[in-house]
Structure formats: structure tokens, C-alpha cells
Amino acid sequence: MKKSIIFSLIICSTLLSYGQLSVGISTGTNISSMSVSLRDLSTFKINPTFGYNVNVIVDYKINPSLSISTGLSISSKGFNQHIKYFYMPGLDTTADMTSKLTYLELPIYLKFNATINQVSVIYGIGPYLSYGLHGKITTEITGRKIETLVDKVKWDKSRDYHSDLLNTYGYSNLKRLDFGVGTLVGLRYKNVIISASYQYGLKNLMWEYYQDEEMSNSSLSLSVGYFFYNLFNPRQI
Template identity: 25%
Template sequence: MKKKNYFLKTLMVAAAVTISGAAMSQVEIGIRAGANFSNATIKDADNNKVDTKLNPGFHAGVTFDIPVADEFYVQPGALFSTKGFKTDNSYFGGNANTNSKVSASYIEVPVNFLYKPELGSGKLLLGAGPYVAYGIGGKWDSKVSSGNNSISTDGKLEFKNDTKDASGGDKQIYGKPFDAGANLLVGYEFANKLSFQLNGQLGLLNIVPKVNGDKPDAKMKNTGFGISVGYKF
């Protein structure tokens, strides 16, 4: 009886390893990189919308296409992505003639659900899904103009959950480090595994930090779109 049970357990383990190996052998590992055109939706404490403009950046990382059904895939990934915005308003306080550019760096983990039907010699790419991201730093610069005179300043960005932890000096707080939202994508994968896609992203969390422990009245959410080039191995 013991020998029989041992044999059955060994057979089950071998079957599980075989199935797992077969599933993993179908996973397509890829690299993806491209341009971001990021912005932020900002409202001040009086619920007035701050005028912001697109700030170009980039993203790069790896993806994993895991088949779940015929032409359907789950695609987790890990990306380094820059976000941010430009504004003619004085987002950091000060003079109304301040032009600022803010570039925030994130480690981002998207999990997209893909539909990849055959189209021509390649495949159409249609996808959507959530993402989570964690801010790790960045930079800002601003130019204050008054008449014929101007002063340029710059510094580093940091992420804080509460402004009471701010470092001060040339460092400015971008927002809370944790962000999450939704992705949309459409593209095409050629027969040689090279692909192009358009990406859209909408942040769903208010990332304005607390003010000395109190809930903030202002709101800020990341938004943006981009274009990517990818390759599957």
C-alpha cells in the first residue's frame, strides 16, 4: 500500500511539473520601450482646475504574454516609466509668471488582458487592464520671468505620504509614492514578433499627500498616452 501511494504521489508530481513546463513554454517574453506624453489632472483646494500641459518622457521594460484561451492572453509586465506635466501656473508656489516642468519616475507593473486575433500575416493587439506604480524620484525645473529678467531653478522630486516629512531645500514633493489606474492599448504584432502599439493610461488615485497629517483638499491624478515598440522572444 505504501509503495502504491508513493507511486501515485510521484506520478502526480511528475504530471504537475510536465503541465507547468508546457504552460511556461508557451509564455512569450518580450521587451517594450517607447515615448510617454504624460499629464496630470489637478484641482486646488477650492476645486479650481489647474491648467497643465503634456510633458514628454519614456518607458522601457519587459512583458510576459501568458495564453489563457485561444487568442486571449494575460500580459503582466515591469516597466520604468516617467510621468509628469508642464504648467504656466505656479504649482510650486511663488510668482504667477512661473513656467514649470515636472518629470516623475515610476516603477510600474501593468497587468493587461489581451485579445490577439490573426490579421494578415500578423496579429491585432487589443488590450485593457489595471496598473500599479511606485514613485522613486524625478526632477523639476522652473523659470520665473519678470519683465526682461528671468531666473531658472531646478531640483529633485521626492514622494511622500505626508508633507510633514518633506526634506525641503531644492527638493519638491510630487505626490504619494503609490499610484494605480487603468490601461488601454491597441496595436499590431508582425509575423517576425516585432510590434507597435498605442497606449492610454488613466490614474484613478488622488496622489496629493496629506498636509501635516490632515487629508488634503487638493486633488491630482496622473494621465497620459504613448507609443511603444516591442519584440517577443
């Protein structure tokens, strides 16, 4: 056991001596939506919604052109939806639904870097894992009267048929864990980075009330950040 620990420490110290480890922070905005597959989409219109992202970035540079980037992020996702019900002339009802979901995310990107006149052009790709922290769905129903319903997302399979959750078509009951693939592009000048990333969820977030209905996240993010450059070798550039 002791030999294994010593060997691991030697490997880690060797990697750090050849690489550069930097930690940064960034924040920005998200434009997110949902890929939705339901039995009847004729009365549904899915629109994107705006959110935010706050990130702690850990970047390990293997060589001047290749690095591994990870960290933790708080990311707001969701969608807007317009629904129209057809009852009879004069009795049509519409509903505007806004879903706001907040996730804790762990991305792991392999990044390729090309430096031109002190500006690094960055491209990255890799998987990400998300954990649902909290969520809220606001529905404004317009018909004979106007009413607003607010439901908290329940990250479990239970469904209360005596509550207003039925107005949200099961969106109030979602799977907490999500995963997918992401890609990013960016520009870095010295310690400042500007980046755009896109994430595509691979997991069906809906519980299997109906086996042919699916819903998954997608999000485009824009962010600006600052790196505390090269923590282990601060004199090197």
C-alpha cells in the first residue's frame, strides 16, 4: 500500500514538472433549449431561453499545443414553450411555460492550442456530467381567465395527479443526472480567455411514463474568464 502511494506521488510530481497547471474563473450567458420528442407536437412550440454560467477551470498543459481542461460549473438551462389547446370556437386556451434548471457540471475536454502572435486559438472536445440542483417551471395560462402556476422540479419518478404538475406535461419530474458531449472554441491572450461552447445531452431526462417520449438538454454558452497562470511554475511563461 505504501509503495503504491509513493509510486503515485512520483508519477504526479513528474507530470507536474513537465506540464503547466493553471486555475481560472469565468462567467457568461447560456442560450439553452430542449430536444423534445412527444406523441403529439402539433400544438407545441419549443423556444430557447437565456441563463447563466459560473465556472472554475483547471487546465493542465501537456505540451504547447495540447492540454486537458476540467473544473466545476454552475449552469442554468431550460426552455420556453408555447402550447395551444383547441376546445371549441371562443374557448381556445394557450399556455406559456418557462423551465429553469440549475446544474452542477463537470466537463472534461481535450484542448488543442495554436499560438499566433501571443494569441492562443483553442478548440476542445469531450464529455460532461451534470447533477441537477434545483429547478422551477412557471406556466401562464390564458383562457377564460389568466392564471400563473409555479412548480418546483422534483428530481424523482413520483407523480402527483392531484397537483398542478399535470399542466407541465411531466416536465416537473426529471432525472437528476445528465451527461453528454461538448465542444468549445476560444481565444486566449495572456491570462484572459474568451470562449464559446456547445453541449448536447445524450440522456433522456423524462421518466418512462411513455416509452416513446424523450427530452434532452442542449446549450450554447458564451463566457469570459481569467487564468491564474501556471501555479506550479509561476516564473515560466
